[in-house]
Amino acid sequence: MNLRTCVTASAVVVLSGIAAASPTFSGVAGVNLSAGNVLSAPISLEEGDIFNAMTTPVGSLFGSPDTLMRLVDPAGAEVVFNDDGGSGNGPNSQFGSTIRAAIRVSGVYFLQITGFNDRSFTGAHPEAGPMIFTGSVLGSTPGDFSDSASDNTAAGAVPTGLGVGSAVGFGTLSAGDVDYFAVTMGAGDVLSAMTTGLQSHQLDTLLGVLDANGLLLNNDDAGGDSRGSNFESSLRFVAPAAGTYYIAVTGFGDSDFNGSGHTEDGAYGLTLSVVPAPGAAALLGLGMLAAGRRRR
Ligand SMILES: [Ca+2]
Numbered sequence: 001m002n003l004r005t006c007v008t009a010s011a012v013v014v015l016s017g018i019a020a021a022s023p024t025f026s027g028v029a030g031v032n033l034s035a036g037n038v039l040s041a042p043i044s045l046e047e048g049d050i051f052n053a054m055t056t057p058v059g060s061l062f063g064s065p066d067t068l069m070r071l072v073d074p075a076g077a078e079v080v081f082n083d084d085g086g087s088g089n090g091p092n093s094q095f096g097s098t099i100r101a102a103i104r105v106s107g108v109y110f111l112q113i114t115g116f117n118d119r120s121f122t123g124a125h126p127e128a129g130p131m132i133f134t135g136s137v138l139g140s141t142p143g144d145f146s147d148s149a150s151d152n153t154a155a156g157a158v159p160t161g162l163g164v165g166s167a168v169g170f171g172t173l174s175a176g177d178v179d180y181f182a183v184t185m186g187a188g189d190v191l192s193a194m195t196t197g198l199q200s201h202q203l204d205t206l207l208g209v210l211d212a213n214g215l216l217l218n219n220d221d222a223g224g225d226s227r228g229s230n231f232e233s234s235l236r237f238v239a240p241a242a243g244t245y246y247i248a249v250t251g252f253g254d255s256d257f258n259g260s261g262h263t264e265d266g267a268y269g270l271t272l273s274v275v276p277a278p279g280a281a282a283l284l285g286l287g288m289l290a291a292g293r294r295r296r
């Protein structure tokens, strides 16, 4: 599977109560949806893994193609489904999808993406255009970065090491804690980011992106679906200028991202990708989804 990226050895993260077997890894791909097509890709997952995925439409920024996404288990049952999940700072409405799933049974699952409103995933839709697919598996190994210090400032931000590509890391919230992660973006680069609670799957996060001056440029509270709950966050952001941006994770109630006003307590995964301006998305290659693409 080419979704895998290099797993770096950083601080060991304990996934409490989770017997994850797969390595932790992330991936990003530019893919095209065509009218009448369903993108379907097999992915091997182990009991205890947490699977995460989001689409970021870039045909028109965050508005088209309007995707639906789901994960299907080895028995053919739908595990989780989402239509529009999370926020976007583009000029259009946000029609990308975000899903999370805690895996209870090992086996070959299918990730499927279709167009609105092909709820049966049979290909009956007119949606067409490029999107960015970002995915990760939170498994038994450390991620690419880890929040360890309790430093509620951008100056203490955890470097993600992310240039163009994807990364996945871990963080922990406690009451009053805000976590900052730094990414370097070029003008027009597109950021896709999502949080996933590790223990309860109901960690109520807020996710923000701030510029170097600390100005909050976009944020999300409840974005996407995870087994019926909707407390975690996902956002899409296009950089207006080249520079360092800060991704901030805090708890519900702290809408100004200064730590006051939240009592959320727990660990989470943070899945990220940064890719060049939308016009270049198709140049990334069809990635993992290409192999599973089928024409009706
Ligand atoms: Ca949608």
Ligand SMILES: [Ca+2]
Binding pocket: 147, 148, 149, 150, 171, 172, 173, 174, 177, 178, 179
């Ligand atoms: Ca923290």
Ligand SMILES: [Ca+2]
Binding pocket: 203, 204, 205, 206, 220, 221, 222, 230, 231, 232, 233, 252
């Ligand atoms: Ca939330």
Ligand SMILES: [Ca+2]
Binding pocket: 253, 254, 255, 256, 257, 258, 259, 260, 261
């Ligand atoms: Ca506050």
